[in-house]
Amino acid sequence: MSFEKSVIETMRKRQSVRTYDSQNIREAHANKINDYLTNVANLLGPFGKRGKIQMVHVTNNVTDKGIKLGTYGFIKNPSAYLVGVSENNKYALVDFGYTFHRLVLYLTEMELGTCWMGGTFHRHSFEKEIAISKGEFIPCVTPIGYEKDKQRMFDKVLRFVVKADNKKPWDRLFFDTSFEKALTKGQAGFLETPIEMVRLGPSASNKQPWRLVLSDNQDICHFYIEHTPNYSTKLGYDMQLLDMGIAMCQFELACKELALQGEWAVEEPMLNLPNENFEYIVSWRSKEI
Numbered sequence: 001m002s003f004e005k006s007v008i009e010t011m012r013k014r015q016s017v018r019t020y021d022s023q024n025i026r027e028a029h030a031n032k033i034n035d036y037l038t039n040v041a042n043l044l045g046p047f048g049k050r051g052k053i054q055m056v057h058v059t060n061n062v063t064d065k066g067i068k069l070g071t072y073g074f075i076k077n078p079s080a081y082l083v084g085v086s087e088n089n090k091y092a093l094v095d096f097g098y099t100f101h102r103l104v105l106y107l108t109e110m111e112l113g114t115c116w117m118g119g120t121f122h123r124h125s126f127e128k129e130i131a132i133s134k135g136e137f138i139p140c141v142t143p144i145g146y147e148k149d150k151q152r153m154f155d156k157v158l159r160f161v162v163k164a165d166n167k168k169p170w171d172r173l174f175f176d177t178s179f180e181k182a183l184t185k186g187q188a189g190f191l192e193t194p195i196e197m198v199r200l201g202p203s204a205s206n207k208q209p210w211r212l213v214l215s216d217n218q219d220i221c222h223f224y225i226e227h228t229p230n231y232s233t234k235l236g237y238d239m240q241l242l243d244m245g246i247a248m249c250q251f252e253l254a255c256k257e258l259a260l261q262g263e264w265a266v267e268e269p270m271l272n273l274p275n276e277n278f279e280y281i282v283s284w285r286s287k288e289i
């Protein structure tokens with residue numbers, strides 16, 4: 001499957017949607033989603049894990065099996081949920097973030113609303129709905145449905161509470177050669193738009209933990225996470241690794257659309273890190289130069 005519209009425009013447009021119109025998902029859309037989920041190529045992460053994602057239809061938040069899927073009131077009138085499972089280790093979670101987000105963008109292109117959810121849902125009720133193998137768990141789900149008229153009060157208040165519109169500026173996220181020097185848009189060269197797409201991506205509690213360092217001749221972009229201390233420890237997994245998968249997905253899809261060749265490699269450059277919360281994830285090696 002390739003995207004039919006500009007995925008860069010889709011990334012610019014995407015926002016979390018928490019209040020839906022009560023209409024069911026149109027058959028044509030449901031078929032497209034099912035086709036997407038049965039095509040292995042759509043579910044392959046950059047580190048080689050194959051995503052496992054299922055669609056579960058709901059009526060008044062109750063599934064066909066009669067199970068109530070609770071979201072503590074955060075989500076109103078969803079038509080269905082997409083539920084994925086993963087193993088609980090670093091690169092499996094990054095892969096999950098990547099494949100799940102690619103699907104989120106595919107839905108956004110179809111004008112279906114989504115909202116990544118790692119915290120505000122009853123994990124146990126969702127676990128009863130889908131097949132989970134030993135060693136797997138549900139890192140995140142998303143409701144899907146058609147957006148109820150834009151900017152409902154509940155969504156507005158929540159956006160305010162999590163500062164959803166407060167995306168960090170370039171100089172807090174992106175660096176030139178080392179963490180000592182901020183990267184400006186002008187210095188990012190042909191990677192300016194892919195890097196900007198990382199900035200616009202969704203992240204848990206909008207913490208935006210991604211930190212990128214571009215090499216001096218602009219051909220290698222190193223991806224680091226700045227962990228928010230103790231974030232999600234109670235849940236037993238590092239939710240911010242999903243944010244890194246999202247960042248890789250936004251970056252790579254933007255490169256593809258701009259016909260910029262490159263590949264992922266785990267080759268840590270051994271830079272001086274600003275503090276102990278920084279962790280290296282991956283590098284994008286450009287083939288443009």
Ligand SMILES: Cc1cc2nc3c(=O)[nH]c(=O)nc-3n(C[C@H](O)[C@H](O)[C@H](O)COP(=O)(O)O)c2cc1C
Pocket residue numbers: 014015016074115116117118119120121140162163164165200201202203204205206239242243246
């Ligand atoms: C991994 C992840 C987990 C999230 N978990 C929740 C959640 O449990 N509940 C919720 O209402 N929003 C959740 N969000 C949505 C974020 O709050 C939202 O993406 C962020 O505020 C930025 O807003 P935007 O998606 O509209 O750009 C999550 C997002 C991500 C990426």
